[in-house]
Amino acid sequence: MQPMRIIKKYPNRRLYDTTQGAYITLDDVRQFVLDRIDFQIIDARTQKDITQPTLFQIIMEQEASATPLFTTPLLLDMIRFYHEKSQHWLTQFQQQWDLYQQMMKKMWSMDDKK
Numbered sequence: 001m002q003p004m005r006i007i008k009k010y011p012n013r014r015l016y017d018t019t020q021g022a023y024i025t026l027d028d029v030r031q032f033v034l035d036r037i038d039f040q041i042i043d044a045r046t047q048k049d050i051t052q053p054t055l056f057q058i059i060m061e062q063e064a065s066a067t068p069l070f071t072t073p074l075l076l077d078m079i080r081f082y083h084e085k086s087q088h089w090l091t092q093f094q095q096q097w098d099l100y101q102q103m104m105k106k107m108w109s110m111d112d113k114k
Helices: 026-034 053-065 072-081 086-113
Strands: 003-007 015-017 022-024 039-043
Touching: 015 026, 026 039, 026 053, 039 053
Parallel strands: 003 039
Antiparallel strands: 003 015, 015 022
16 A cells, blocks of 8 residues: 655645655546545645545536536535534435445455455
């Protein structure tokens, strides 16, 4: 398993891959996701983890440039989940999803060893 790749985001909105020692694009980050490369994006000024908002940015760009995956009613419901009791259900779902993902990673790593 490779060490966590650290990407720094600078105030000029440029992304710097500390492993490659080069500036990269959001498309490169998207490719890291597809290649299952573990990474974390850090705001260079505040040192805050901004991985999640950056991933949302990638999703938003894909939604704008292709046939949208998320329908308007689904997005409306997701926003409502943040303010209703369903947030508890959504949190439980996310925890189960995380467990599923961990199990799948173990299976993929076992396949890689064959």
